[in-house]
Amino acid sequence: MLELRLVQGSLLKKVLESIKDLVNDANFDCSATGFSLQAMDSSHVALVALLLRSEGFEHYRCDRNISMGMNLGNMAKMLKCAGNDDIITLKADDGSDTVTFMFESPTQDKIADFEMRLMDIDSEHLGIPEAEYHAILIMPSAEFARICKDLSSIGDTVVISVTKEGVKFSTRGDIGTANVVCRQNTTVDKPEEATVIEMPEPVSLTFALRYLNSFTKATPLSNTVTISLSSEIPVVVEYKIAEMGYIRFYLAPKIEE
């Protein structure tokens, strides 16, 4: 028996909106720790890891570890039917091949349930070792989304270079070139507006903008994004989900031909 009640149901709606275009089908894993997912895009280039800790749910019952295969497009369609203020409860009986999403309006005057068929998904689970990152960049998530969107109208790839002066995002394409430099800025009124660079070592890496743009669909989940960079290993683009966990995207840097 599985029953997870999430008062802030909009979080789950935002999670699905942020990954449904990157990943088609995925197994959601439910254990005492929480509700999690790890999945690759269909071309096995990018990886997404989600954790919603059990403590973040108002009610969390998971009698045994369970893995539920879902088509994320279909799940997103169902969650779109929940209001932004609705409480969302996920329910599944042992051995059932369906999951039920229950949506309750905040005033309890409307209750809806949507039942979705589960799928058998043969997915690999990858081990992600702890890594030491050369540079960790924390910036407003909307700013990062803006830069990725702007640069993708000029070029296909972005070079992210971190030095003690700041972080530079550069691209080039047929029509020209573009550079955006963000300096460390911690003297802001609100901490979520700060740009912080934790930089033991300078680093410069090239990434496909198509994927970074896809990751920025998680922007509504968090005011800030944390970008961890190290040469020759995948970048981690992390959006913290308040009080509950995170969504992390992994993408390997491109290699010069």
Added chain:
Amino acid sequence: RGVQPSITNFYRSS
């Protein structure tokens, strides 16, 4: 520009 490696080149099945 450049070659895009798969994420599976970096992380192994666990």
